[in-house]
Amino acid sequence: MSKYWVNKFLYQIDRDPELLERYRTSPRAMVETWEQSIGPTMTSVEISTVNSFTPEEREALINQDYVALFEMGAHFFLNLTLFIAVFEEEYTARSGPLAFQLEFGRKLSHWLGREYPSVAL
Structure with missing residues (x-):
């Protein structure tokens, strides 16, 4: 997993209301747009060509x-x-209230008592 790339996506989409709405309503288009033009932007003049999502990451983000x-x-x-x-x-x-957070916890409850996946890059 290209954890940095996925985490950069999660961070940027969550902090921009326009991108968030685009991701909420059209996740496939937003993932493709982000991967091709938003994610590679390092500064206003620098573009990275190194990173991309794995097929599994792309599918999880789209879904x-x-x-x-x-x-x-x-x-x-x-x-x-x-x-x-x-x-x-x-x-x-x-x-x-908190219905999603409770659902999130339920869907990850099979991890209770186990070591969580590493977030180390």
Whole structure:
């Protein structure tokens, strides 16, 4: 897993309301756009050509599969905060406050008592 690349995606999308909305409504297009033009930007004049998502990472991001991302070693906090932003409104409307966070915990409960995947690069 290119953890840096995935974590950079999680961080940047979560902190930009326009990108977040694009990811919420059209994840495939946003992942492709980010990977081709946003992610490689290092500064206003420098572009990186080194990184790309693995097929598994790309698929997990497109499917908004936070469990798979966690299991591949995405940073727990970045993963949680992005997907709270993506899903909280929908879950809160259906089930009340903290509904998504509780669902996130349930879906990762099989990790209780086990060592979490490393987030080290």
